[in-house]
Amino acid sequence: MRSKVESALPYGLLAPTLLVVVLLIVVPIFQAFLLAFQGSDGGFTLAQFQKMVHDTAFLDALKFTFLLLIFIVPLQIILALAMALLIHKRFRGHSIFLYIYAIPLAISDLAAGIAWLSIFTERGYLNSILHSLGIIDKPFLFLSYQNLPAVFGTIVIAESWRATAIVMVILLAGLEVIPRDYFEAADVFGATALKRTLFVVLPLLRPSLQNALIIRTIFAFQTFSVVLALAGRVIPVLTGEAYYWYAANRNPNVAAAYAVLVMVFTIFITIMYFRLLKTTDAEAGYD
Amino acid sequence: MAGIKFDSVRRVFGKTVASNDVSLEIKDGEFMVLLGPSGCGKTTLLRCLAGLERVDGGRIYIGDRDVTDLAPRDRKLAMVFQSYAVFPHLTVFDNIAFGLKMQGRPKDEIKRRVQEGAELLQLQDYLARYPAQLSGGQRQRVAVARGIVMQAQVLLMDEPLSNLDALLRLQMRAELKRLHAEIKATTIYVTHDQVEALSLGDRIAVMKSGRIVQCDVPMNIYDDPASVFVGGFIGTPPMNFLKGVVSAEGAPQVVVGESRIAPTPAQTPALAARRGQPILLGIRPENLAFASSAQRNTLRGHVVVVEPLGSHKLLTMQVSGETIKVSVPPDQSVASGNDVWLHFDADKIRWMDAGSGDTIH
Ligand SMILES: Nc1ncnc2c1ncn2[C@@H]1O[C@H](COP(=O)(O)OP(=O)(O)OP(=O)(O)O)[C@@H](O)[C@H]1O
Ligand SMILES: [Mg+2]
Numbered sequence: 352m353r354s355k356v357e358s359a360l361p362y363g364l365l366a367p368t369l370l371v372v373v374l375l376i377v378v379p380i381f382q383a384f385l386l387a388f389q390g391s392d393g394g395f396t397l398a399q400f401q402k403m404v405h406d407t408a409f410l411d412a413l414k415f416t417f418l419l420l421i422f423i424v425p426l427q428i429i430l431a432l433a434m435a436l437l438i439h440k441r442f443r444g445h446s447i448f449l450y451i452y453a454i455p456l457a458i459s460d461l462a463a464g465i466a467w468l469s470i471f472t473e474r475g476y477l478n479s480i481l482h483s484l485g486i487i488d489k490p491f492l493f494l495s496y497q498n499l500p501a502v503f504g505t506i507v508i509a510e511s512w513r514a515t516a517i518v519m520v521i522l523l524a525g526l527e528v529i530p531r532d533y534f535e536a537a538d539v540f541g542a543t544a545l546k547r548t549l550f551v552v553l554p555l556l557r558p559s560l561q562n563a564l565i566i567r568t569i570f571a572f573q574t575f576s577v578v579l580a581l582a583g584r585v586i587p588v589l590t591g592e593a594y595y596w597y598a599a600n601r602n603p604n605v606a607a608a609y610a611v612l613v614m615v616f617t618i619f620i621t622i623m624y625f626r627l628l629k630t631t632d633a634e635a636g637y638d
Numbered sequence: 639m640a641g642i643k644f645d646s647v648r649r650v651f652g653k654t655v656a657s658n659d660v661s662l663e664i665k666d667g668e669f670m671v672l673l674g675p676s677g678c679g680k681t682t683l684l685r686c687l688a689g690l691e692r693v694d695g696g697r698i699y700i701g702d703r704d705v706t707d708l709a710p711r712d713r714k715l716a717m718v719f720q721s722y723a724v725f726p727h728l729t730v731f732d733n734i735a736f737g738l739k740m741q742g743r744p745k746d747e748i749k750r751r752v753q754e755g756a757e758l759l760q761l762q763d764y765l766a767r768y769p770a771q772l773s774g775g776q777r778q779r780v781a782v783a784r785g786i787v788m789q790a791q792v793l794l795m796d797e798p799l800s801n802l803d804a805l806l807r808l809q810m811r812a813e814l815k816r817l818h819a820e821i822k823a824t825t826i827y828v829t830h831d832q833v834e835a836l837s838l839g840d841r842i843a844v845m846k847s848g849r850i851v852q853c854d855v856p857m858n859i860y861d862d863p864a865s866v867f868v869g870g871f872i873g874t875p876p877m878n879f880l881k882g883v884v885s886a887e888g889a890p891q892v893v894v895g896e897s898r899i900a901p902t903p904a905q906t907p908a909l910a911a912r913r914g915q916p917i918l919l920g921i922r923p924e925n926l927a928f929a930s931s932a933q934r935n936t937l938r939g940h941v942v943v944v945e946p947l948g949s950h951k952l953l954t955m956q957v958s959g960e961t962i963k964v965s966v967p968p969d970q971s972v973a974s975g976n977d978v979w980l981h982f983d984a985d986k987i988r989w990m991d992a993g994s995g996d997t998i999h
Contacts, residue, residue, distance in 0.1 A: 532723035535690045538710040539717045540737035540788070550736075554727040 380614065386607035399608040406605075408595075412587040415503075419578075419588065420571045422507045423514075427567055428560070430511065431518035436548070438519075439526045449523075456516045464580025467509035468494075471581065496585040503586060509577050514570055518563045525559025526552070561628040568624070569617050589613050640701045640791035640824050641666040642687065648695035649682050656682040658848035659696065664841075666701075667822040671835040671856075674845030675871070680828045681720055682848075684794045687826070689713050700792060711740075715792035720800075720828070722781040724769045730756070731765040734783045755787035758813055760806075775802045782810075786817060793823040797830065811837060832872060836860065844868050862988065866995035869920050869988065875952070877920045878962035880937075881992065886914040892989075894919060895958025897937050902984045908998045909989065918995070920988035923952070923965040928972070929981035939964070941976045955980075 390396035403409055434452055438445045455463065470476045471493040478490040493501045533555060537547040553560070575590040584591065593609035596602045642664040649657035656679040664670045672680045685691040687698055689710035697706045705713050716737065724733050732739075734755050738748045756762050759779040769777050778801045785793060798814075799807045815838055818825060829835055835842050836856045843853040844867075852864040863869035869877035882894040890909040892899045899919065901909050909917070929936050942961070943954035946968065953964040953972065957980070964980065966972065989998040 530721070530723070532719055532721050533725060535710070536717075536719060536723040536725070537736075539688050539690070539713075539715070540784070541711045541714075541740040543711070543740075546740060551725065555725075557727075 383607045383610045383614075386604050387611045389604070399604045402605050403592075403608045403612070406592070408584070408587045408592055412589050412592045415586050416572065416574075416589045418503070419506065419510070419574055420568065422503075423510050423571050423574075424564070424567050426507065427511055427515045427518050428563065430515050431522055431563065434515070434519045435522040435526055436552070438523055452516050452519055454516075455513050456520070458513070459576075460513060461576040461580060463513040464509060464577035467505065467512070467577070468580050471505045494581060494585075499586070502582050506574075506578055506581055506586060509581060510571075510574060513577060514567070517570075518567050521563040521566065522556065522559050525556050525562075529555045557628060561624060564628070565621050565624050568620050572613050572617050572620075641668075641699075642792065642824055642826070643699040644683070644687070644696065645699070646696035647683070647686055647693050647698060649679075649686055649691055650694050655848045657686060657693070660848070660850055661696075662843060662850055662853065664824055664826065666824055669818055669825045669827065669838055669840045671839035671842045672826060672828045672845060673830075673832070673835045673842055673872070676830075678845040679848040680845055681796055683845075684717070684796055684826060684828065687713075687792075688715060688717050688794060713792075714790060715794060716785040716788035716790040717794040718781050718785040718796060718798045720796035722777050724777050724780045724784070726769050728768075729765065730761060730767050730769070730772070730780050733769070733780050734761075734765075734787055736784060737788045751787045751789075752783075755783040758786070758817065759783045759810070775806065778802065779810075786821075789821055789823070791823055793825045795825065796828045798827070799834065800830065807831075807834075814838065832874060844871065862997070863920070864997055866918060866920070866990050869990075869997075873922060875923055875963040875965075877922050877988070878926075878964075879990070880919045880921075880957060880960055880962065882917050882919050884909050884912045884915055884917055892917060892919060894937065897935075897958075899935055899987070900984060901987070901989070905984070905987070905989060912998075916992040917998075918990040918992050920990055920997075921982055921986060923963040924950075925986040926962075926964045926966075926980045926982050928966065928970060929979040932979055933981060935982055935984055937980045937982075939978055939980045941972055941974050941978065944972055944974050 387399055388395055388397070390398060434448075438449050438452075458466070468475070472478075473490045473492060473494075477493070478487070481487045482490070491501075492498060493505050495502070529552075533551055534547065537551040542550065573590055574588060575594065578586055578588050578591055579594075584595065589609055590613060593606045593613070596609065597606035642662075644660050644662045646659045646661055647657050648655070648659050658679075660679075660683060662670075672683065674680055682691060686693050687700075687705075689705070689708060689712075693706060697704055699705065700713060700715070725736065728736065731752055734752045735748050738751060743751075752765075753762070756765055759782055761776065761779055761783060764772060764776060764780075769780065772780070778798065782795070782798045785795065785798075799810050802810060811834055818838075827834075827838060829838075839856050841853060842856050842859050843850045844859065845851065846867055852859060852868050854862075859868065860872055863872060863877065866879060870879065880894050882892040882899065885891045885893060885898070890901065890906055890913065892901070892909065932938075937957050939955040939957045939962075941953055941955055945952040945954075948968065950965045950968055951970060951972065953966060955962055955964050972978070990996065991998055
């Protein structure tokens, strides 16, 4: 009797989460699929996908989505790792740094985008400062469609600022659970800071790195508000196009096709990470 | 040259004084054993020397270098951690090779030295395994191998054999002794095993509550404990202590229960200075023997428990209301309930101050 209750317990505890996941994630995914593949007659069709692929903005959106991914993810992982290692050193006042680093976590992404807009726009803070320092004599147009690399750069900066902290928190949590003995042993046996990081810290941190990469990459695919705020459609991205088709073109079916595409990419990359970063149980230190 | 010198080393954790102004000099090539009850500060002292713990006061020297403010890796020592700290993501081979790789040694040298170390610790068959696939004792041996292959001038070992079975421990002890004779690294070795301490140590430092209470060659520690604490800590079973009073008149004698114990001529002046005062008589279990009748320096004892242990019989006895241990030859006929006379030589007695517990000389 008792064992039956015990074996049911985990499912009971998971049930509320499962319910929320089903209602808020599984059902919408299902609906998106329906919308994407359903023609006006209610039958199966690929017309929406053809429309999507032949749209003039499609290739650009694809390109920029992946470019953002390629620039932002490594940059954030490296920054977050540096921040996490710094805090892990437990120097005097390290907890203040933790709070400062964590501030962007509390800001919604659209608000963050608008904050950065006020920095980079023609009469924004950055131009004012550069001007008052005498470095430039007329405002530099960071966000002009004539200067795509600059627009792209501002998006990378804003996104990195906004979402590096979450990566750092994941990595720091991973670092904290690694017994300090391992780092101490590395020190005693003559590892320099660099070698210790490469040969001891990173391998032991691999499970956390994997999580951070997955979460970060999924977020990078979904980058939307910051791009919208800073660049509008000057830099198209896949999620932005989904929004555009839904809101401006009033075509939820093509919007759903974009959403499905983003989901397919996300799943594909997640599986790839699991494959590439796989640790055997033995290596991970489990008996 | 790599002697070690602790000069008033102090380390405080909150209210705990883990290292209370410890001063200790270890000669180049010496094998120093740290012995003491759990929590007395042995690991802390090693960690201070290794640079893993900052000191709150005092200086530490290796050779003539002041290493107090050096980073661990600049101290050029090897260490076997009490917690092993064997890297879980590296195979046994890579674990043992870790320090050598950090030094950038050539591949074939690393391979040779790892093989040697693995052989010494009987790990040849496990080189390709990960630590999670090893038993606790095997993991500990990996930690020892990783330390000794470095052939560093200073080797710190924190209870390196604590998790091995008795037989393996015996073998490893001999191997470590042979290795030390060969390499002559200045070694600090922490152990709870007294046989290990007595067999390996050139000297033993006995610690208590963050202090070194006695540091001497093993036989002196055993024969001449500096205090009741050391006598009661060293030896299995440890030294017995009986309460007595120095006689107020006549030639100084000590009254223990109904017996009168006469000191040796060398002990007499010290006792004469304590007439009428309480005193502790310390005697080791193997220095007591059965006597047929009351003689000089005998005690009346009642046998409570007899434990035949092969090489000897261990008796638990009541003497003047106190419980003591007595070790007698295996063929001694004795049964619990017997009342016997116990004899000892006066020069085997150690007199201790009843208040401070310090040995009286
Ligand atoms: N990081 C720490 N923080 C707080 N207290 C500590 C810390 N490290 C050690 N101590 C305390 O310092 C004292 C000495 O500890 P230490 O580890 O040196 O003992 P030990 O002699 O090695 O004991 P054992 O034989 O059990 O290993 C203990 O009372 C311990 O609780
Ligand atoms: Mg210890």
